[in-house]
Amino acid sequence: xxxxxxxEGSALALWIRESLWGYPIVLxxxxxxxxxxxxxxxxxxxxVLGFARKIPISSFNSLFNLTWAGFxxxxxxxxxxxxxxxxKFFNSTPFRIKIILIILGMISVWMxxxxxxxxDTGVSSAxxxxxxxxxxxxxxxxxxxxxxxxxx
Amino acid sequence: xxxxxxxxxIEASWPGVTIRDxxxxxxxxxxxxxxxxxxLFGSLMVIDLRLLGIARFIPxxxxxxxxxxxxxxxxVNLCSGIGxxxxxxxxxxPNLAFRIKMVLILVAGLxxxxxxxxxxxxxxxxxxxxxxxxxxxxxxxLSLLLWIGVIVMGRMIPYLxx
Numbered sequence: 001x002x003x004x005x006x007x008e009g010s011a012l013a014l015w016i017r018e019s020l021w022g023y024p025i026v027l028x029x030x031x032x033x034x035x036x037x038x039x040x041x042x043x044x045x046x047x048v049l050g051f052a053r054k055i056p057i058s059s060f061n062s063l064f065n066l067t068w069a070g071f072x073x074x075x076x077x078x079x080x081x082x083x084x085x086x087x088k089f090f091n092s093t094p095f096r097i098k099i100i101l102i103i104l105g106m107i108s109v110w111m112x113x114x115x116x117x118x119x120d121t122g123v124s125s126a127x128x129x130x131x132x133x134x135x136x137x138x139x140x141x142x143x144x145x146x147x148x149x150x151x152x
Numbered sequence: 153x154x155x156x157x158x159x160x161x162i163e164a165s166w167p168g169v170t171i172r173d174x175x176x177x178x179x180x181x182x183x184x185x186x187x188x189x190x191x192l193f194g195s196l197m198v199i200d201l202r203l204l205g206i207a208r209f210i211p212x213x214x215x216x217x218x219x220x221x222x223x224x225x226x227x228v229n230l231c232s233g234i235g236x237x238x239x240x241x242x243x244x245x246p247n248l249a250f251r252i253k254m255v256l257i258l259v260a261g262l263x264x265x266x267x268x269x270x271x272x273x274x275x276x277x278x279x280x281x282x283x284x285x286x287x288x289x290x291x292x293x294l295s296l297l298l299w300i301g302v303i304v305m306g307r308m309i310p311y312l313x314x
Contacts, residue, residue, distance in 0.1 A: 024311040028304040034186070035303055039194025043218070052214045059209035059280070063201060140187055147183045 004086040016084035023084070030077040036070030038139045041109055048116060048124045048132035057119040064113070071106075094152050098145035105138035159241040168238035178239060185232040189306075192225035193299055203284050203292035212278040219268070249312040253305035260298035267291045 007013060015022045044060050046052075082089050089095045108131050115128040124132070162168060171177045195218040201207040202215040237244050244250045271288050278284065284292075 024308055028307040031189075031303050031307045032300055035190050035193035035300075036197070038190035039192075039197055041194075042191060043194045043198050046221075052217045054214040055210055059207060059211075062207045062209070063197065066197075066201075066206075139190075143186045143190065144183050147179055147186060151179050 001087075004090055007083045007086045010083060012080060013083040013086070016080055023081075026077045026080050029073055030081060033070045033074035033077060034143070037067055037074060038143065040064075040067040040070070041105070041139055042136055044112070045132040045136045048112065048128050049136075050123060050129070053123065054121055056121050057116045057124070089149070092149055092152065094145045094148035098142050098149060101138045101142040101145060105135060105142060108135035108138055155245070159245055162238055162241045165238055167235055168241070171235050171239040178236075181232040181235045185229055185236075188225045188228035188232065189303060192222055192229065193303070195219075195221040195225065196295060196299060200292035200296050203288050205283050205289070208283065209280050211280045212275060216272065216276065222264075243313070244309070247309055247313060249305045249308035253302055253309070256298050256301045256305060260295060260302065263291055263294055263298065267295075 016026060017023070040063055044057075044063075047055055047057060047060065112128065112131045112135060115131060116124060119128075171181070198207070198210065198218045199215055199222070202210045202212065207215075267288070271285075271291060275284055275288060
C-alpha cells in the first residue's frame with residue numbers, strides 16, 4: 001500500500017494525470033498495442049483451431065517478434081496508466097481479473113508455440129487446439145475485464 | 153432538413169433510447185467494439201505483412217482467406233459504432249477526433265477496394281516466398297497506418313471535445 005501511494009505521487013504519475021496529452025497518448029499506445037497482441041495471437045489461435053489449414057503454422061513465426069513488441073508497448077503503457085491511479089486499480093476486481101487473464105494468456109501462447117513447433121500445414125493436435133481455445137478465451141476475456149475496469 | 157433535426161431524430165430513435173436506458177448496453181457494445189478492432193487489425197496484419205514481405209512464407213491464396221474475417225469484424229464494429237453514435241449524436245458529430253476517424257475509415261475502405269479489385273487478382277497465385285509489387289506494398293503499408301490512425305483517433309474522441 002505504501003508502495004502504491006508512493007507510485008501515485010511519483011513524477012510519472014503526475015504527468016499521466018495532469019499533463020494535457022500524457023493520458024491520451026499513453027492510452028492510445030495501449031489500444032494500438034492491444035490490437036497488435038490480441039490481433040496476432042487470435043489469428044494464430046484460429047489457424048490452429050482449423051481455419052486456413054493451407055497456411056504452414058511455422059510461417060507465422062516471423063509475425064511473432066511483432067507480437068512481442070506489441071506486448072512490450074502494452075506492458076510499458078499499462079504500467080504508466082497504473083501509476084496514475086495505482087490504489088484504485090489495485091483494489092479493482094475487474095482489473096485483477098484482467099491481469100490474471102493476461103498472465104494465463106501469456107502462458108497459453110508460450111505453451112501453444114511449443115506445441116506447434118515445426119508444424120506445417122493441416123490439422124493440429126487436439127491438445128494444441130485446446131490450448132488455442134483457452135488462449136482465445138483468456139485474451140478476449142482480458143479485453144472484457146479491461147473495459148469493465150472503467151465502469152465498476 | 154437541417155443537421156440539428158437529423159441528430160435530434162437519431163438521438164430519439166429506438167437504438168439511441170435503448171442504449172442510453174439500459175446501463176450495461178454501452179459497456180457491452182464497447183467490449184464488442186474492442187474485440188472487433190483486434191480481430192480486424194489481426195486479420196489485416198496477416199494479409200498486409202504477407203504483402204509487405206515480412207511474413208512472406210505465408211502462401212498468398214490462404215492469406216487472402218482472412219479477408220472475410222476482416223469484413224465480418226468491420227461489420228461488428230460498424231454496428232456497435234452506429235450504436236454509440238445513436239446514443240449520443242450531439243457529442244460525436246462535432247467531435248474532431250471522430251471526424252478524422254471517419255475520414256480515415258473511408259480512405260482505408262477505398263484503399264481496400266482498390267486492392268481487392270485491381271491488385272489482388274494479379275497476385276493471387278504468387279508462390280510462398282515471392283515478393284509482391286511496389287504498388288501492392290504501398291497499399292499494404294497504407295492500410296496498416298490508416299487503421300492505426302483509426303484506433304488512435306477513436307481513443308482520442310473523449311479528449312478532443314469542443
